[in-house]
Amino acid sequence: MSASTLAAVLWDMDGTLVDTEPYWMSAETALVERFGGTWSHEQALRLVGLGLEDSARIFQDSGVRMGIHDIVDHLTDDVMGQLATRGVPFRPGARELLASLREAGIPTALVTMSLSRMARTVVDLMDFEAFDVVIAGDDSTRPKPFPDPYLQACAVLGVEPASCVAIEDSPNGLRSAVAAGTAAIGVPHMVSIAGAGAHTVWPTLAGRTADDVARFHSAHLSSGHRGRTGGERT
Structure with a gap:
């Protein structure tokens, strides 16, 4: 050296x-659609590198009727599940x-x-x-x-x-x-x-x-x- x-x-x-960004985007899309909204690739890109609580507030603004910590926990659980089944990319x-x-x-x-x-x-x-x-x-x-x-x-x-x-x-x-x-x-x-x-x-x-x-x-x-x-x- x-x-x-x-x-x-x-x-x-x-x-x-x-x-893992595709894992996060998949989880985000499913969550927003669950509350009747839509989530675009461009919207997802704006969250790259953003803190999870700040991201959660954006999801609330997009119609997700959950608390900030509940959103963070839900998305984290989803991504962790994808890691367990699809592996670490x-x-x-x-x-x-x-x-x-x-x-x-x-x-x-x-x-x-x-x-x-x-x-x-x-x-x-x-x-x-x-x-x-x-x-x-x-x-x-x-x-x-x-x-x-x-x-x-x-x-x-x-x-x-x-x-x-x-x-x-x-x-x-x-x-x-x-x-x-x-x-x-x-x-x-x-x-x-x-x-x-x-x-x-x-x-x-x-x-x-x-x-x-x-x-x-x-x-x-x-x-x-x-x-x-x-x-x-x-």
């Missing part, structure tokens, strides 16, 4: 590590990059807006110990795009945000990672990440290794991007 001050790599889950190269990081001894954290029980389900279905820390939507003080989830992950790991790389696929996730002071890699999937502040964009994680992440982090620091301090907020 190339020389680097890289202390940890922080991963988003839905759309970055695993391609890893994004190209994601599992391999994670394994490379673990082999290199680089700490990793999962930072997701999904509920903890769903995040743990995904982690438990993996065939190796992939993460040192899991920060889920019900763990964070404020959701993405606030920096709180990434700051919490860094605090638990005992590392400075500027010494970490975050990997994200959504604008809200990237804004959260950048606001926290990490070096952010954008890996676009279902929505455009243009203008969201990614320090670099990788079209795919396929073929990427721990060395690639370490080199990116070193180049990021060398270019003068030292990140923000842990106490700064947006």
Whole structure:
């Protein structure tokens, strides 16, 4: 591995590590239709990277007559059921990059807006110990795009945000990672990440290794991007 001050790599889950967005969209469509409404692909795309409670309020506005927490629990249960029957759909190269990081001894954290029980389900279905820390939507003080989830992950790991790389696929996730002071890699999937502040964009994680992440982090620091301090907020 190339020389680097890289202390940890922080991963988003839905759309970055695993391609669960189609599972969420299926669950959302069924829920809205249950209350006599319609749910388009374009509407679903607007929820990518959004906190679950904020998403639940949008479903209420679309005619879903359920409480916010009931909506969140219902959608989570639906997606977890799909994971159990259809398996974990890893994004190209994601599992391999994670394994490379673990082999290199680089700490990793999962930072997701999904509920903890769903995040743990995904982690438990993996065939190796992939993460040192899991920060889920019900763990964070404020959701993405606030920096709180990434700051919490860094605090638990005992590392400075500027010494970490975050990997994200959504604008809200990237804004959260950048606001926290990490070096952010954008890996676009279902929505455009243009203008969201990614320090670099990788079209795919396929073929990427721990060395690639370490080199990116070193180049990021060398270019003068030292990140923000842990106490700064947006």
